[in-house]
Amino acid sequence: MSSSARFLVVSIQNRRERERAERHQLIIDAARELAEAEGWDAVTTRRLAEKVEYSQPVLYSHFKGKDAIVRAVAIQGCGELARLLREARPSRGESRLRAAAEAYLKFARERPALYDAMFVQQSDLPWGTEEVPQELLDAFGELVAAVEPVRGERDLEALTEVFWSSLHGIATLMQGGRLRPAHDETRLDLLLGALSLAQDEDRL
Amino acid sequence: MSSSARFLVVSIQNRRERERAERHQLIIDAARELAEAEGWDAVTTRRLAEKVEYSQPVLYSHFKGKDAIVRAVAIQGCGELARLLREARPSRGESRLRAAAEAYLKFARERPALYDAMFVQQSDLPWGTEEVPQELLDAFGELVAAVEPVRGERDLEALTEVFWSSLHGIATLMQGGRLRPAHDETRLDLLLGALSLAQDEDRL
DNA sequence: TCTCATCGCTAGCAGTGCTAGAACCTCTGG
DNA sequence: CCAGAGGTTCTAGCACTGCTAGCGATGAGA
Numbered sequence: 001m002s003s004s005a006r007f008l009v010v011s012i013q014n015r016r017e018r019e020r021a022e023r024h025q026l027i028i029d030a031a032r033e034l035a036e037a038e039g040w041d042a043v044t045t046r047r048l049a050e051k052v053e054y055s056q057p058v059l060y061s062h063f064k065g066k067d068a069i070v071r072a073v074a075i076q077g078c079g080e081l082a083r084l085l086r087e088a089r090p091s092r093g094e095s096r097l098r099a100a101a102e103a104y105l106k107f108a109r110e111r112p113a114l115y116d117a118m119f120v121q122q123s124d125l126p127w128g129t130e131e132v133p134q135e136l137l138d139a140f141g142e143l144v145a146a147v148e149p150v151r152g153e154r155d156l157e158a159l160t161e162v163f164w165s166s167l168h169g170i171a172t173l174m175q176g177g178r179l180r181p182a183h184d185e186t187r188l189d190l191l192l193g194a195l196s197l198a199q200d201e202d203r204l
Numbered sequence: 205m206s207s208s209a210r211f212l213v214v215s216i217q218n219r220r221e222r223e224r225a226e227r228h229q230l231i232i233d234a235a236r237e238l239a240e241a242e243g244w245d246a247v248t249t250r251r252l253a254e255k256v257e258y259s260q261p262v263l264y265s266h267f268k269g270k271d272a273i274v275r276a277v278a279i280q281g282c283g284e285l286a287r288l289l290r291e292a293r294p295s296r297g298e299s300r301l302r303a304a305a306e307a308y309l310k311f312a313r314e315r316p317a318l319y320d321a322m323f324v325q326q327s328d329l330p331w332g333t334e335e336v337p338q339e340l341l342d343a344f345g346e347l348v349a350a351v352e353p354v355r356g357e358r359d360l361e362a363l364t365e366v367f368w369s370s371l372h373g374i375a376t377l378m379q380g381g382r383l384r385p386a387h388d389e390t391r392l393d394l395l396l397g398a399l400s401l402a403q404d405e406d407r408l
Numbered sequence: 409t410c411t412c413a414t415c416g417c418t419a420g421c422a423g424t425g426c427t428a429g430a431a432c433c434t435c436t437g438g
Numbered sequence: 439c440c441a442g443a444g445g446t447t448c449t450a451g452c453a454c455t456g457c458t459a460g461c462g463a464t465g466a467g468a
Contacts, residue, residue, distance in 0.1 A: 127380070127382055155387070161384070166366065166373055168373035172324075176323070176326050178331055180361075187366050194399050
C-alpha cells in the first residue's frame with residue numbers, strides 16, 4: 001500500500017468516526033428535545049429513532065440501552081447547569097448565594113424534563129464509587145463557591161449539601177405543585193436568611 | 205317481599221360491599237408490599253393480580269388504572285407519615301424540630317418505595333385546586349407544629365415549606381446516593397441550626 | 409471484477425397497561 | 439324445583455414498550 005493510500009484510509013476512518021460522533025450527539029439532542037417537548041414518557045426508542053431518521057437498532061450501536069441515552073442527556077445537562085451557575089454573577093447588593101439559588105431554581109423551572117433526568121430519575125448515574133462525571137463536579141463546585149462567603153465556622157461541604165438539598169427540594173416540590181406559588185419569594189428569602197450567618201442577618 | 209326478606213337483601217348487599225372493600229384494601233397492600241420488596245418497576249398489573257389471586261380486570265373494577273393504585277398507596281403512606289410525626293416526641297433536651305426532622309428522614313430512609321409514591325413520582329396526586337387528601341394535610345400540619353416554636357417573626361407556612369423542602373431534598377438526594385453518608389449528622393445539625401432563630405444559636 | 413467485512417435494516421420476542429366479550433355463578437320469580 | 443336475569447370474573451387480545459437476531463446492501467481492498 002502506498003503512503004498516500006495509507007493516509008487516505010486514515011482520513012476515511014477519521015471521517016467515519018467524526019460522522020459517528022455527530023450522530024451520537026444527534027441522538028442525545030433529539031432525546032432531550034423530545035423530552036422537553038412532550039415529557040420523558042414520550043421518549044420511546046421508536047419515536048427517537050424516527051426523529052433521528054434511523055432505525056431503532058442504530059440507537060443500540062451508540063448506547064447500551066435507553067437508560068444510557070437518558071444518562072448522556074443528564075450529564076450534558078449538568079454541564080449546562082454548571083455554566084449557568086458560573087455565569088450567575090450577583091447584581092449590585094445581591095449576595096452570591098442568592099444569585100446561585102435563583103439561577104438554580106430558574107434552570108429547574110425552565111427545563112423541568114432536563115432537571116428530571118439529572119436529579120430525579122434514579123438512572124443510577126455513577127455518583128458513588130464509580131467515576132462521577134466532571135460536569136457534575138463542576139456544578140457542585142459552583143455551589144460550593146457560592147456558599148463559601150457565608151460558611152463562617154461551618155463545614156463547607158456539608159453546608160453546600162444542605163444548600164443544594166434545599167434548592168432541590170424546593171425545585172421538585174414546586175414542579176409537582178406541592179408548594180404555593182404565592183410563597184415563592186418569601187421561601188427563598190427565608191432559606192437564604194437562614195443559611196447566611198447570624199451577623200449577616202441584615203441581609204442580602 | 206316480606207320485611208325480613210328485605211333485610212336479608214340489605215345484609216347481603218352489606219356483606220358484598222364489605223368484601224369488596226376488603227379486596228380494595230388487599231390490592232393496595234399488595235401493591236405497597238410488592239413495591240417495597242422489589243421496587244415500583246416490579247409492580248405490574250399482572251404480578252399484582254397474581255399476588256391478590258384475581259385476574260387483571262378485577263384491578264380495574266376497583267381502580268381506574270395503575271396510577272390510581274399508586275395514588276391510593278401514596279395517600280395511605282401520607283397517613284402513616286402523619287402518624288409517625290405526631291408520635292415523634294422530642295427526647296429530653298431535643299427540640300421538637302429535630303424530632304420531626306429525624307422522624308421524617310427515618311421514614312424516607314426506611315420506606316423508600318412508599319416515599320417515592322408519595323412525593324417523587326408525579327402521579328398528579330390532587331394537590332392543587334382539587335381536593336387534597338386529609339392524610340396529606342395532617343402530615344403537613346405536623347410539620348407546621350414542629351416549626352412553630354422557632355418561627356419568630358417569620359411566615360409560618362412559608363417557613364414550614366422551606367423546612368419540608370430541605371428535608372425532602374435531603375431524603376431524595378440521599379436515596380439517589382448523591383450525598384455523602386459521612387455528613388449525615390453534620391447536615392442535619394447545620395439545617396436545624398440555620399432554621400432555628402439566631403438567639404437559639406446555643407442550640408438543640 | 410470479485411471477496412469480504414461493515415453497517416443499517418426488517419422482523420420478531422417477551423413484557424407492559426388496558427379492555428371487549430365470553431363464561432360463570434348467584435339470586436329471583438314462576 | 440327450575441329457567442332465566444343480573445352481576446361478576448376470566449380468557450383472550452390490542453397497541454404499545456425496550457431490545458435483538460439475522461438478513462441484505464454498500465463500499466473497501468486485492
